[in-house]
Amino acid sequence: MPQYKQFPLPDTAEGLTEAEILTWHVQPGDAVKVNQVIVEIETAKAAVELPCPWDGVVTELLVEVGQTVEVGVPIITIDVDPSGSAPAPAPAPAASNGKIGEEMPGGRIATLVGYGPRAGAAKRRARKDAPAPVAAAPAPAPAPVPAPAPAPAPAPVVAEPVAPRGGYVPLAKPPVRKLAKDLGVDLYALAGSGPGGVITREDVEQAVASPAQAAPTAVDSGSRERRVPIKGVRKATAQAMVDSAFTAPHVTEFLTVDVTPMMELRARLKTAPQFRDVKLTPLAFAAKAVTLAVRRTPDVNATWDEAAQEIVYKDYVHLGIAAATPRGLVVPKVRDADRMSLRELAVALDDLATTARDGKTSPADMMGGTITITNVGVFGVDTGTPIINPGESAILALGAIRDMPWVVDGQVVPRKVCQLALSFDHRVVDGQQGSQFLADVGALLADPGVAMTY
Known part of the structure; x- marks a missing residue:
């Protein structure tokens, strides 16, 4: 006989409470295998593909594309015994959610955070509009009284397609x-x-x-407007920026730098054998400068712990890079950036940008940053006043590099000039410390040879 199991939305990242269904890769009637990707979801941090935990046949999709559901709510029903054979004994419930690489009861290996059934399997919530169960009809009376014609059975509820307007489709079951x-x-x-x-x-x-x-509304402008629900990455980014702006007292300082020597070094390195296949950008030089400058001013790499009333100093640099993607602003991290050479940083930044644009950055790579760079120069912008990422104490904005008149040895000459802006948390970083850090970054970009003194 069939044996149905429902797969609840797992917690794919620490603290996840909900996710939006982006794409179903299966439909009712499809056969599925263990670890086959069945759905793509969007959390507050990234798009994630969920694998199937069982072999079987899909019987029902419980959540529509575009709908946001809470962790633990069933999203799909699978018949794990479609052949009709006697069901195998159910495995003992796991004591806790499995972690990646952890062996689960029965010998299976978890491939996703939160993988495997929870104690007390979740049940599908009853529909409000479902008809009440009807008791069995009594046996008909023996008298041969002609029965009235039976009423036609109610037609099954079918999803009515809703045409998008301006890319927006109302969310409704x-x-x-x-x-x-x-x-x-x-x-x-x-x-x-x-x-x-x-x-x-x-x-x-x-x-x-x-x-x-x-x-x-009868206003003519209504036909030229569109409304998009605030959710996913956009919702998380907005909340994080509000929390940061109204929690950490921001101070922003600016510095204009002649980066001609850096650009000349970049041109020379691009012809060197070890850099020929590497995308060497000004951002890579800025990243290296930040990791070096942190050594002299560790306060910008620290964290304010309000609950413990402590400042947490970190002897590592997980460098966040603000990246604009079709799904919104994300800030993936380069782990242990302070241990990387310039070439390693350039490769890591290129990989990070490609993964972010494709929406494939894992939730784990979005967490645990210590300091961030936002490269507004790629948009032709000189500088700005960036908002600090929650949990960090500083963020550096790298502006566009332009040809500008500059005084060198008393003469006005054309030079490559860039503007930097540093926002820092004044609870952790004093003005002297923030100024020293910004000046150090500028000095390293203006004269890369200064790195020899660090």
């Missing part, structure tokens, strides 16, 4: 979409009251009861 269609309610005119902005049955019914409130 199939029964709610069908109800809205039957009642003539425009889902685009409703604001969902459910989790993550999901439109509920009650929202549709209220729109029918109060049509004036639900009617779309």
Whole structure:
């Protein structure tokens, strides 16, 4: 007989509470294997592919694309005994969620954080609009009274497709979409009251009861506007920036630097054998300068621990690099950047940027940074006042490198000039320390030979 199992949304990163379904890679009726990718989700940190924990056949997708669900909520049902053979004894529930590489009960190896069933398997939540169970009908009376024609069976609820407007599709379950269609309610005119902005049955019914409130605006500009729910990376970034801006007292200092010597060194190194296959950018030089300057001013690499009332100094540099991606701003980290050579940093930065643009940065690579660089110069911007990443104490903005007039030995000559901006947490970093760090970074970019003195 069939044996159904439901796969709950796992915690793919420490502290994850919810995720959005991006893409289903399987459909009902598909056969699946253990570790086959079945769905791609978007957490507050990255897009993650989830593998299937069992062999079997997909019987139902419990969550639609675009819907946000909480960790632990079942997202798919799988028949693990489609052949109809007697079900094998259920394995003992795991005492805790498995970790990557950890052996689970039964000898399986976890391939994802949170992999494996939890104690007390989650059950699918009952639908509010599901019909109540009907008791078995009593045996018919012996008298041959003609029975009335049976009422037609209710048609199954089918998901009504909703055409996107400006790239936005309202979030609603199939029964709610069908109800809205039957009642003539425009889902685009409703604001969902459910989790993550999901439109509920009650929202549709209220729109029918109060049509004036639900009617779309008659203003002409409405047809030229589009609304996109705030979720995923954008939601996490916004919250992190608000928390940082209103928690850490920011101070920003600026420095204009003649980086002509750095650019000349870059041109020479690009022809050297060890750099011929390496994308050597000004960002790599800035990253190396930051890791060297941290040695003289470790305060910029420290963390303010409010709960413990301590400043935590870190003898390593996990360098965050702010990267603009189609899904929003992300800040992946280069681990132990202070131990890397210039060539190693250049390779790591290129790999990091490619992975981030493809949306494949793992959640683990987004956490644990100690100091960050944001390269606004790639957009042709001179500088800015960057906001510190939560959990860090400083962030450096690298501006565009431009040909500008510069005084050298009393003569005005054209030089390669760049502006730097350093924002720091004034609870941890005093003005003297922040100024020293920024001056050191500038000196290393203006004269790379200064690195020999560090």
